[in-house]
Amino acid sequence: MILSLIIFLPLIGAIAVAVLPRESAARRWVAVGASLATLVASLVLFVGFSPALPGFQFVESYVWIPAYNIGYKLGVDGISLWLILLTNLVFPLAIGYSFSTIKTREREYYSLFLLMQTATLGVFLSLDLFLFYVFWEFALVPMYFIIGIWGGDRRIYASLKFFVYTMLGSVLMLLGILYIGYTGGTFDLEALMKANLWAASAPLFLAFALAFAIKSRCGHSIRGSPTRMLRLRLPARSFWLPSC
Secondary structure, three states, X not given: OHHHHHHHHHHHHHHHHHHOOOOOOHHHHHHHHHHHHHHHHHHHHHHHOOXXXXXXXXXXXXXXXXXXXXXXXXEEOHHHHHHHHHHXXXXXXXXXXXXOOOOOOHHHHHHHHHHHHHHHHHHXXXXXXXXXXXXXXXXXXXXXXXXXXXXXXXXHXXXXXXXXXXXXXXXXXXXXXXXXXXXXXXXXXXXXXXXXXXXXXXXXXXXXXXXXXXXXXXXXXXXXXXHHEEEEEOOOOEEEEEOO
């Protein structure tokens, strides 16, 4: 259950921040507290993880949509463990930095930020391809609103183009996942790894490669072109963010 706890602690924090009165100053500390609690839980996971054991550890598996062999399955290996630790280290630091920079609609900002943390952790811990896709797409929702509300002078332009690029990439990714799930008869990553699906995996690899290429195009298409950078204006500081 520790993996589910790590994923949904930020979600609980987001709900707590959302129900606080708008004028309450506690929203900042609830947000950073929820993020730090997630970091503590991931440190407990790190201590309990055994590098000597092969495969995934702390696996949680529950039936979700049995008609399509889709399950709620989580697990961690030696790679995702470090990604979880890094994520849970960066998010509290980012929230703490926001104390001095975000002055408008703080309740919504911290709620969205914690929702993004939940989705990011779900991406790294999912062992079901369909569940992975759900978390992946869910992460884009708070990112869209954070860009659109707090993103600077051209935030609407940036958020709309972000939506278009990610939608195109997401369609390709979904088609690849559905194809490999149909071919392998399951979306379970461990089962797919054991099956002999080298021929079927080629379209999946191509779909994922194109999806990531389209999504990354949004962030890198203007590299070296300062005239198309977004300036995020904050009370005490300003810095540049890439638009699409």
